[in-house]
Amino acid sequence: MDAFSGLMSGFQVAFSLEGLLFVFIGVFVGTFIGMMPGLGPISAIAIMIPITYSMDPSIALVMMAGVYYGAIFGGSSSSILLNAPGVAGTVATAFDGYPMAKQGKAGKALAIAAIASFTGGTVSVVLLMLFTPLLSAVAISFGPAEYFALMFLGLTAIASLADGSAIKAFISATLGFMVVTIGIDAQTGTSRFTFGNPNLLEGIDFLVVALGLFALAEVCTLVLNRNEKDDGQSKNIGSLRLSKQDIKEMSGPVSRQSFLGFIIGVLPGAGATIASFIAYITEKKIAKNPEEFGKGSIKGLAAPETANNAATSGAFVPLLSLGIPGSGTTAVLLGAFLVLGVQPGPLLVQDRPEIFWGIIASMYVGNIILLVLNLPLIPYISKILKIPRPLLISLVIIFSLIGVYAISFNTFDLYLLLAFGVIGFFMRMFSFPAAPFILAFILGGMMEQSLRQTLTISNGSFGIFLDKPIALSLIAVGLLTILFPLLKGRRKYKVS
């Protein structure tokens, strides 16, 4: 079966009445679950697996694609409306999405998010179809040295994430990296910094840190400002309509990040989070007015939203072509495939073309339904903003607590959550940015492992990086990114 007829038969499944109905259910349930703090695409898919047991595999996969996209969009809306990113991939969305919502443009922010996600998702599905074989070959050639270099580059992005002091940003990042060293070391089994507490052996969960530093710290600010005269602006949803100017502004980031996000998504382990941060940073670097970023910039919102969706499709490349999941979410999806009796891998296209093309087609359809379903729902979703402040504070606190409790079933993690909320509040007070902390926390564990693997291969010599051109050039770019703002700051100081 060639690609075209394969795709057509895939569309036949996806566009059948049954197919459309289940995509719709999938997107709806996914959006809903994704909006819950702590529940992202992984939990959404995991929760839906039992429901698909008795379904026809092609229909079940179509529904899963809907759940997947829906959950990602749902996560973006809680980032934008509450500054409470449920999953790592939507942290960067909050940087400009939340300021926009505070300015009374929540409707527009959600519309931009929906359109950017749709475009990023659609473009990358086309790329997925065209480049699956080629890109999987590149991904295989990545060893620990290249991974380390890639993540190093991701981390140095911190320098650009800092609004004020670059030094404070680096301190935040180092602290974030330190927090991730808590727990059992994966290579030697040594328990580090656990103080004999069994609850710390497995390390601290991402959600505890993210909800503490972002959502609870925001609660503190809300408590302090709750009596301030509200100009009514922040409660306005505003129009969903995008002006020609808005569309023009978002077209650049959306078209660039659709491609960049996809490429990053293909690399196993990199995924939506790194893609969204890199997207945000590159757009800030090349923007004519970078000072608008972080204050409700359309570009700053469109870029990470496009990239995280493009990367999620990119993550399907190693999954479909090699049968290797590149991220937590695709690992759960792999589980879902296996439950349905589908074994992804190099033979999938040959042996079960209807499944392979069915998945591709359902990704197109999932994207479209997402847009059709969510644009009209935006006014209802944004009602969250109309909730009076005291009530909202209580609800956000409870949401954060449930989000953590529902994954660990352990009150110890709740105390930790509160502790991170306090840390986040003090970091805000003393102008230490939280974003580098969370980025280092996400990348730190993987970075440590890949660096130690690399050095073990080379018998402890750093010279190994000199023999790896890809790794070397990634590290060089990263070093330049660090040095540039430090030097620039120095020069400014001298002039003044």
Add this chain to the structure above:
Amino acid sequence: MLAKTNQKAALVVAVIAIVYLLLSFNLPGYSNALIDADVIPKGLGFLLLFFALLLYLDKKNETEADKEKRKISKQHVINLLVVAGMILIYIFLLEMIGFVVMTTVFIFVCSLYLDYKHHVTNVITSVVFSLAIYGLFNYLLKINLPAGILPF
């Protein structure tokens, strides 16, 4: 006298770095590992110490906006401490008393404390919200939140 906030913050960071380094040097060794578990933590500790030094030497004065951010009235500090205290009580009693009761009480009391005057709306929201979330998690998502003293 440390006049500038940056210097004070740098000292706090340096203390964190030193404590972390002390702990790293006390990590047990594992003889077969070429790159042992303490290598990265030690590197991070020294790196943080270095950044603390840079921050200490940073002569940049604070902007007015930065100073403004730290001005918190006594009343506000009390507000924050009381809310934190309520969260602590919630966590402590959650598994004993149960999700529905604790959440209802928390939302009602916390909103009331923060001057929410519409008592009827408050009662309705807290009851409906906790029951809805409990039903959603326990029956639809099969994620069991603590039932506590309630039979369901």
